[in-house]
Amino acid sequence: MYDVASLELRRRLVAHLRRRGYLRDRRVTQAFLAVPRELFLPDELRRVGLSGVYRDDAIVTRRDPETRAPTSSSSQPAIMAVMLEMLDVQPGDRVVEVGAGTGYNAALLDLLTGPAGLVVTVDVDLETARAAARGLRSFRSGAHVVVADGAGGWPLTHETGIDRVMVTASSDAVPRSWFDHLVPGGTVVVPLRLSDAVDRAHAVTAFVKVDDGFDSVAITSGGFMPLRRPVPAGGSGGSAPAEPAVPDESPGPEQPMRRGPWMAVPRDDVSRLHLSVRYTEPPDSRWLIGRGDHWIGIDLLANL
Numbered sequence: 001m002y003d004v005a006s007l008e009l010r011r012r013l014v015a016h017l018r019r020r021g022y023l024r025d026r027r028v029t030q031a032f033l034a035v036p037r038e039l040f041l042p043d044e045l046r047r048v049g050l051s052g053v054y055r056d057d058a059i060v061t062r063r064d065p066e067t068r069a070p071t072s073s074s075s076q077p078a079i080m081a082v083m084l085e086m087l088d089v090q091p092g093d094r095v096v097e098v099g100a101g102t103g104y105n106a107a108l109l110d111l112l113t114g115p116a117g118l119v120v121t122v123d124v125d126l127e128t129a130r131a132a133a134r135g136l137r138s139f140r141s142g143a144h145v146v147v148a149d150g151a152g153g154w155p156l157t158h159e160t161g162i163d164r165v166m167v168t169a170s171s172d173a174v175p176r177s178w179f180d181h182l183v184p185g186g187t188v189v190v191p192l193r194l195s196d197a198v199d200r201a202h203a204v205t206a207f208v209k210v211d212d213g214f215d216s217v218a219i220t221s222g223g224f225m226p227l228r229r230p231v232p233a234g235g236s237g238g239s240a241p242a243e244p245a246v247p248d249e250s251p252g253p254e255q256p257m258r259r260g261p262w263m264a265v266p267r268d269d270v271s272r273l274h275l276s277v278r279y280t281e282p283p284d285s286r287w288l289i290g291r292g293d294h295w296i297g298i299d300l301l302a303n304l
Contacts, residue, residue, distance in 0.1 A: 006036050009054040013077060016056060023081040031111040032081065040102035040135035041074055061102055062128060072128045072225075074102045075168060079204070079222045086206040086218050087164050087189045089113055094161070096181070097121040098150030099168035099227065103132030106143040109166070110136075119143040122150045124228050151175045151227060162186060170202045170224040173291040174214060174277045182209045187217075191224040192275070194289065194298070203270045213278040213294070221270045274299045 014032050017023035023032070038045045038053045041061070045053050053059075062072035084105075089095060091114040097106050100123035110119045119142070123129045126147050133145040150167070152175070161183040167190035178188050186209045191202035204222040207214035276283040276297040285297025 003050075005050055006038060007033075009050060010036070013054050013056065017078060017081050020078065022078040023085075025085050027112060028081060028084050028108075031084075031108045032077070034111055035104065035107045035139065037074070037077075037104055039138045040104040040107070040132075044074075061131070062125075072101055072123075072125065074104055075224075080105055080108070082220055082222075083166060083168075083189050083204060084108060084112070086204075086220070087166050087187060089117075089164055092116040093163040094118040095120070095164045095166065096150075096162050097166045097168060099123060100129055100132040100145055101168055103135035103141075103143070103145070105166070105168060106132065106145070107136060107139050107141045110141045110143040115142070120146055122146045122148040124149055152177055165189070167191065167227065168224070169227040171227045174207070174294060174296070176279055176293055179209060179213065179277075179279065185209060188214065191222055192296070193226075194296070203273060203275065205275055207275070207277065212280050213276060213283070215277075216273075216275040219271050219273055219275065272301050274301055 010033050014023065014029055017032070018029070023029055038050060041053050041059060043061070044059050056077050058076040059074045060072075061074060087095075089109060089112040091112075093113045094117060095109050095113055097109060097119065100106065100121040103121065106119055106121040109121075110117070113119055121132060121143055123132065123145070124147070129145050129147045136143050136145065150169075151171070151173075162181045163183055163186050165178055165182060165186070165188040167188065170191040170193050172193040174188070174190065174192070178190075182188065187206060188209075189204070189206045191204045194203055202222050202224055204220045205216050206218040208217050276285060276299075277294055278297065279294045282288055282295040283297030285299050287298040289296045289298070
């Protein structure tokens with residue numbers, strides 16, 4: 001169906017990801033082999049050719065017209081593979097992706113959920129959503145694209161809840177809407193910003209839903225553009241980074257902490273952290289960060 005050269009480059013990319021230890025799962029491997037990345041990067045294909053599309057790099061696709069700062073991209077395949085394995089999508093799952101990007105990741109998710117599943121990718125930016133939809137149509141993917149605020153819930157008609165949420169932009173909060181939409185035991189994978197320091201990696205965290213919040217089950221490091229939010233009425237248009245409010249009820253004397261002793265954990269070893277999110281009472285953690293209507297608790301794993 002697709003060009004032989006494209007298939008060969010997909011095979012080389014998969015072999016590279018497997019050698020580096022980023023790709024282990026057989027089903028995720030098959031998804032990467034099946035989805036041509038060039039269908040979702042037509043401008044990049046014209047600019048650098050097929051081999052350039054398959055480099056193991058993030059590829060910026062949109063920039064702010066005023067600041068020229070990146071606002072959308074196709075993520076690096078290595079971190080995509082890691083996050084897909086952390087999400088552990090199963091056939092028949094209902095998955096929401098926050099941040100449509102090019103649609104490439106949604107196509108991978110759609111193959112992993114299978115015909116009995118549901119994949120909805122949401123983006124606050126209309127043009128980004130339209131481009132993602134074009135890519136998904138060209139692949140004949142069943143994933144749906146919705147223009148919505150990914151931090152505020154999704155206009156879904158599926159009454160039984162969401163099994164998995166993947167967030168493809170960094171956030172310094174874990175909105176209550178993600179908790180409310182997920183089924184008990186559901187999983188969200190999100191790159192969390194735990195520090196204002198610009199040289200700190202994001203803690204790409206797989207959380208499992210528990211009775212009163214989330215507990216981390218896996219963490220790795222990565223770097224992502226911030227999750228964008230709609231501009232309030234009267235703004236200049238476009239979108240802006242989220243600015244969560246401080247909780248009405250202070251989580252304690254350590255609430256303002258953005259750079260605690262836990263930041264001594266090396267940039268490349270955030271996997272040594274355990275994170276918990278609670279919406280009613282602060283978690284019993286060594287360090288706390290207040291975020292809107294919830295707290296993020298931070299601990300170091302035992303024997304470290």
